[in-house]
Amino acid sequence: MNLKLRLRTVQRSSACYGKTKFEFKNFGYFMKYHFPFFLGTALCFSFTPLHAELLMNGVAVSTTTTTSSSQNNYSSHSNFQSCLANLRSQAISSGVSGAIYDRYTQNLVPDYSVIEKLNYQPEFSTPIWDYLSGLVDQERVQAGQQKLNQHRAVLNRVEQSYGVPAETVVAVWGVESNYGDISGKYPLLQALGTLSCEGRRQSYFRSEFFATMRILQRGDLTQDQLHGSWAGAFGHTQFMPSTYERLAVDFDGDGRRDLVSSTADALASTANFLKRAGWQTGMPWGFEVKIPQGMSISSESRRNKKSLNHWIAQGVTRANGTALIQGNLSGSTPAGLIAPAGANGPIFLVFKNFDAIYGYNAAESYALAIAHLSDRLNGGLPFVSAWPTDDAGTSRAERREIQQFLIKRGYDIGVVDGLIGDKSRRAIQQEQNRLGLSPTGRAGQKILAAFRQESAKQMMR
Ligand code: CA
Numbered sequence: 466m467n468l469k470l471r472l473r474t475v476q477r478s479s480a481c482y483g484k485t486k487f488e489f490k491n492f493g494y495f496m497k498y499h500f501p502f503f504l505g506t507a508l509c510f511s512f513t514p515l516h517a518e519l520l521m522n523g524v525a526v527s528t529t530t531t532t533s534s535s536q537n538n539y540s541s542h543s544n545f546q547s548c549l550a551n552l553r554s555q556a557i558s559s560g561v562s563g564a565i566y567d568r569y570t571q572n573l574v575p576d577y578s579v580i581e582k583l584n585y586q587p588e589f590s591t592p593i594w595d596y597l598s599g600l601v602d603q604e605r606v607q608a609g610q611q612k613l614n615q616h617r618a619v620l621n622r623v624e625q626s627y628g629v630p631a632e633t634v635v636a637v638w639g640v641e642s643n644y645g646d647i648s649g650k651y652p653l654l655q656a657l658g659t660l661s662c663e664g665r666r667q668s669y670f671r672s673e674f675f676a677t678m679r680i681l682q683r684g685d686l687t688q689d690q691l692h693g694s695w696a697g698a699f700g701h702t703q704f705m706p707s708t709y710e711r712l713a714v715d716f717d718g719d720g721r722r723d724l725v726s727s728t729a730d731a732l733a734s735t736a737n738f739l740k741r742a743g744w745q746t747g748m749p750w751g752f753e754v755k756i757p758q759g760m761s762i763s764s765e766s767r768r769n770k771k772s773l774n775h776w777i778a779q780g781v782t783r784a785n786g787t788a789l790i791q792g793n794l795s796g797s798t799p800a801g802l803i804a805p806a807g808a809n810g811p812i813f814l815v816f817k818n819f820d821a822i823y824g825y826n827a828a829e830s831y832a833l834a835i836a837h838l839s840d841r842l843n844g845g846l847p848f849v850s851a852w853p854t855d856d857a858g859t860s861r862a863e864r865r866e867i868q869q870f871l872i873k874r875g876y877d878i879g880v881v882d883g884l885i886g887d888k889s890r891r892a893i894q895q896e897q898n899r900l901g902l903s904p905t906g907r908a909g910q911k912i913l914a915a916f917r918q919e920s921a922k923q924m925m926r
Contacts, residue, residue, distance in 0.1 A: 545575045548662035552671060559675040565682045575659040579651065579695040583664050589890045589906040593805045593830050598858030599883070600640055600834040605861075606841045609639045613842060619729045623716070627736035628746030633818075634736050636838035637825060641703040645728070648700060649693035653677050657697045657706075673697045676706035685713075690725040700724030701731035704738075712738050742824035743817055747793045750822060750836040751800065751815035753784035753848055762804050767815055767829060770799035776814060784849035789814070803829060809853040856909040867908045870916040871896070 549570045556566045612635050613620065620631035635644075642648040657677055660670035677697070680686055693699030697706060704713060704724055713722040716733030724731045756762065757780040773789050774796035781802075783789060790796060800814040813833070823832040837848070851857075859867065861883035868881040868889060876892035885893075890906035897904040900915045 542574065545659075545662055549573065549658065552661060552674075555671065556675045556678065559672070559679070561675055561678040562682060565678055569654055569678055569681065569688070570658070573654060573658050575662065576651070576655050577659065577663070579656045579659050580664045582695040583660065583666070588887050592852075592854065592858075592907075593833075594852035594854055595858040595907060595909070596830050597834055597837065599861055599864065599885075601838045601841060602860035602862070605639050605643070605838065608644055609635050609838065609842045612638070612644050616728060616732065619716070619732060623733050623736045626733065627740045627744075629736040629739045629744050630839065630843075632839040632842040633739065633750075633822070633835070634732050635842060636835045637702055637735050637739075637822075638732065639838055640831070640834055642701055645701045645731075648703065648725070649695075649698065651693060651695045652688075653691040653693050653697055653699060653706070654688065656693075656695050660696070670697070673706045676710050680706055680709060685721045686723060686725060690723075701728060702735040704734065708738070709734075712741060738825060739821045742821040744821045745817050748798075748816055748818055749792070749794070750818040750839070751813050753850065754781050754789075754802070754812050754814050755784050755850075756781050756802075756808070756812055762802060762808055762812070765802040765804070767801040767803050767819065767823070770801040772797050773800055773814075776800060776802070781814065784811070805829065805833065806853050811848040811850040811852065854909075856905075856907065856911045859908050859910060859913060863910075863913055864908050867893070867913050867916065870920065
C-alpha cells in the first residue's frame with residue numbers, strides 16, 4: 466500500500482491552538498506544537514503555502530505566513546519593554562488596571578523559544594493512523610476508565626448539569642493533557658507577552674495576554690498556576706485565557722474558577738464548552754459505517770449533512786452491521802459522511818455532537834480522536850475497517866520501545882517519552898535506510914518489528 470497516501474477529507478485549511486494534528490504534505494500541513502512533539506496543547510496551523518488560519522477554542526483568526534523557522538533576529542530586551550509600555554493603554558481599555566499591568570510587566574523578560582515554536586514547520590508528515598494510534602491507545606483507555614471511576618460522583622453531577630456524557634468529558638481531558646499529566650510548563654504571561662511583541666498573530670496573542678491579566682486581577686488563579694502550552698492554553702483541558710473568561714465555571718463551589726487545581730471545575734468547564742458549542746443530550750457523535758461498493762463520496766463532508774433516510778436509501782449501514790437508526794435517532798436526523806483516509810479506510814457518519822467536539826479544536830482528526838476515545842471508554846471497540854496502510858501506527862508504549870532501540874543504537878533523541886519528534890523521526894529514517902525499509906521517518910509497526918527481530922538475533926549470539 467502507499468504509505469504516503471494523501472488525506473484529503475479530514476481537514477480543511479484551518480488550524481488550532483491546542484492539539485495534536487496531523488499533516489497533509491502537499492495539501493498544506495498541520496503542525497502540532499504541544500510540547501515540542503505530539504501531545505498536549507499547541508498551536509496547530511494548516512498551511513496553504515502562504516496563508517494560514519488558526520482556530521482555538523472556537524475563535525478563528527487568520528494570518529499570513531511570512532517567517533521561517535530559522536528566524537533568529539529578535540529585538541532586544543529594551544525593545545520588549547518598550548513594546549509592553551506601548552501596549553499599556555490597550556490593556557487598560559480591555560479592563561486591566563494600570564497597577565496590575567505594571568505589576569505583571571515590570572520584570573517580564575521575553576522567551577524567544579515560543580517564537581521558534583510559532584514558526585516551527587514539521588519535517589515529516591503524519592498520517593491519521595499514526596495520529597490516532599498515539600492518542601487512543603490501551604494506556605489512555607485504561608487511564609481514562611480509572612479516572613471515570615475515581616471522579617464518578619462529580620462526573621455524574623457534570624452530566625446532569627450540562628447533558629454531556631462523562632466519557633466525552635474525560636476523553637477531552639485525556640487528549641488535552643493526558644488527564645492532567647501534561648498541561649504545559651510555559652509561564653503564560655511570559656509566553657503571551659513575547660508573542661504579543663514578536664512574530665505573527667500579535668493582535669491575537671495580545672488579547673490573550675490581556676485576558677491572562679484580567680484572570681489574575683480577579684484572583685481566580687495565581688501567576689504560579691498560570692503555566693501552559695507555549696501558545697497559552699492552560700489547565701487540565703487546555704483552555705485559552707479568553708475561553709476561560711467566557712466559559713470556565715466554578716463547580717466545586719469554592720468561589721473560584723480553577724481549571725488548574727480543581728478537577729471538578731475543569732471537567733465542568735469542558736462540559737460547559739461542549740454544551741455551548743451545541744451538544745445535543747442523548748445523541749451520539751456518530752459511528753463508523755460501511756458504504757456500498759462504488760458509492761461516490763467525493764462531495765461528502767461533515768458540513769454537508771443529509772438525513773439518515775437519505776443514507777439508508779444509499780445503502781449505508783453501520784460498520785458493525787446493525788441498523789443506522791437506533792436510540793434517539795430518527796430518519797430525519799442530519800448526518801455528514803467523512804472518510805479521513807478515503808474510501809478504503811474507516812468511514813463515519815457524524816452528527817451535531819461531532820461538530821461540538823470540533824469546536825474545541827478545529828480539526829476533524831482531533832474530533833475523531835475525542836469521539837473514538839469516548840466510545841472506547843464506554844466499552845466500544847476499535848474501528849472495524851483497517852486504515853489503508855501495510856504499516857499500522859503504534860501505541861505510546863510501542864513508541865517508547867522504538868525510542869529505546871534508537872538510544873541503544875547510539876542516537877541522541879532526548880528522553881524516552883513516547884512522543885516522536887523530529888529527532889526521533891530523523892533517527893528512524895536513518896534506521897529505515899539501514900534496514901532496507903521505506904524511509905518515512907514514521908514510528909510504525911514495521912520499524913518496530915525490524916528492531917525486535919534484530920535484537921532477538923543479537924540475543925541468540
Ligand atoms: Ca472552584
